[in-house]
Amino acid sequence: MLSISQAAKTTGLSIKSIRHYEQIGLIQSPPRGENDYRYYPEAMIRQLHFIKSTKDAGFNLKECKELLLLCENKERSSADVKIIAQQKIEELQARIDQQQVLLNSLKALTKQCHGNSKAECPIIDAFIK
Amino acid sequence: MLSISQAAKTTGLSIKSIRHYEQIGLIQSPPRGENDYRYYPEAMIRQLHFIKSTKDAGFNLKECKELLLLCENKERSSADVKIIAQQKIEELQARIDQQQVLLNSLKALTKQCHGNSKAECPIIDAFIK
DNA sequence: CATAACCTTTACCCTTAGGGTAAAGTCAAA
DNA sequence: TTTGACTTTACCCTAAGGGTAAAGGTTATG
Incomplete structure (x- = not known):
C-alpha cells in the first residue's frame, strides 16, 4: 500500500491530480489508514499508471475514464477502443490543421514587416481591417 | 453610438465577450445612457474590430491588449509588433509539433488494432505499460 | 524524549475566455 | 397597452489541476 506521495512518484502524476481524479470519480476512493491518510493498493496504482499513459497520449479525463473502463472490461471489443x-485522431488532425492555417498567415504577415523603429507595420495594418 | 448588441453584430463578437473585455480592462468602460445602457462610440467599435482580428489570429487576450496598445501608439516601432x-509563431509551431507527435503515435497504434469483437487490443496494451 | 522536517488532510481561491441563466428594468412596435 | 426584444447585474459553470492556509500526523535526528 502506497501513500499518496509514493503513488504520485511511481506514476508520474501529481498529488493534486490523484486527489482530483478521485473527486471526479475517475478512480474510486482508496482505503484510508487510521490517520485518515489515503493508501493505494497495487490495483489502483495500475489504474493510475494507465490514466497517466492515456493522458499523455492526448486524451482528456472523460476519455481516459472510458478507456479505463474498457481496459478493465474483459468483455470489451477492440472495435470500441479503436x-x-x-x-481522437480526427480531433487532433482538425486542431493541427486549424493552427497551421493561423501559423501560415502569421508567418506571411511577419515576413512583410520590416521590424524596424518606424511605426508603419503590415501586421497591425492587417488587424485593422 | 451603438448599443451593445449592435456593437456585437458589427464586430462579430458576442455581447458576453464585449462585457468581459471591459471587465478585464481590455477596453475602457463605454459611456452609458440615462437607461444605464452601454453606448459605443466609433473609436471603441474600431477597437473591438481590432480585438476580433487579433483574437482570430490566435492571440490570447493579454496579447490582444499589447497589440491594441501598439496599434494606438503612434510612437510604436514595427519591431515591437514583429x-x-x-x-506567437514559435508558440504555435511548438504546439503543432507536439500534437503531431501525439497524432503520429496514436495513428501507429490504431493501425495495429484489428477493431473487431475480440478483447485483445494493442492500443490498450500500449497504455498498460 | 523533544523538536525539527516532512507528510497528509480539507478547504478555499486562482487560472482562460467567456456561456447560461435569473431577476429586474427598459425600449419599440402593433 | 401589451408584447417582444433589449439591457443590466449577479451568480454558477466549464478543464485540469496549482497554490496556499490551517491543522494535525509521522519520522529522523540530537
Missing part, C-alpha cells in the same frame, strides 16, 4: 482512438 | 508575432 473508435475512441480514431475520434 | 517580436510579438514571432513569439
Whole structure:
C-alpha cells in the first residue's frame, strides 16, 4: 500500500491530480489508514499508471475514464477502443490543421514587416481591417 | 453610438465577450445612457474590430491588449509588433509539433488494432505499460 | 524524549475566455 | 397597452489541476 506521495512518484502524476481524479470519480476512493491518510493498493496504482499513459497520449479525463473502463472490461471489443482512438485522431488532425492555417498567415504577415523603429507595420495594418 | 448588441453584430463578437473585455480592462468602460445602457462610440467599435482580428489570429487576450496598445501608439516601432508575432509563431509551431507527435503515435497504434469483437487490443496494451 | 522536517488532510481561491441563466428594468412596435 | 426584444447585474459553470492556509500526523535526528 502506497501513500499518496509514493503513488504520485511511481506514476508520474501529481498529488493534486490523484486527489482530483478521485473527486471526479475517475478512480474510486482508496482505503484510508487510521490517520485518515489515503493508501493505494497495487490495483489502483495500475489504474493510475494507465490514466497517466492515456493522458499523455492526448486524451482528456472523460476519455481516459472510458478507456479505463474498457481496459478493465474483459468483455470489451477492440472495435470500441479503436473508435475512441480514431475520434481522437480526427480531433487532433482538425486542431493541427486549424493552427497551421493561423501559423501560415502569421508567418506571411511577419515576413512583410520590416521590424524596424518606424511605426508603419503590415501586421497591425492587417488587424485593422 | 451603438448599443451593445449592435456593437456585437458589427464586430462579430458576442455581447458576453464585449462585457468581459471591459471587465478585464481590455477596453475602457463605454459611456452609458440615462437607461444605464452601454453606448459605443466609433473609436471603441474600431477597437473591438481590432480585438476580433487579433483574437482570430490566435492571440490570447493579454496579447490582444499589447497589440491594441501598439496599434494606438503612434510612437510604436514595427519591431515591437514583429517580436510579438514571432513569439506567437514559435508558440504555435511548438504546439503543432507536439500534437503531431501525439497524432503520429496514436495513428501507429490504431493501425495495429484489428477493431473487431475480440478483447485483445494493442492500443490498450500500449497504455498498460 | 523533544523538536525539527516532512507528510497528509480539507478547504478555499486562482487560472482562460467567456456561456447560461435569473431577476429586474427598459425600449419599440402593433 | 401589451408584447417582444433589449439591457443590466449577479451568480454558477466549464478543464485540469496549482497554490496556499490551517491543522494535525509521522519520522529522523540530537
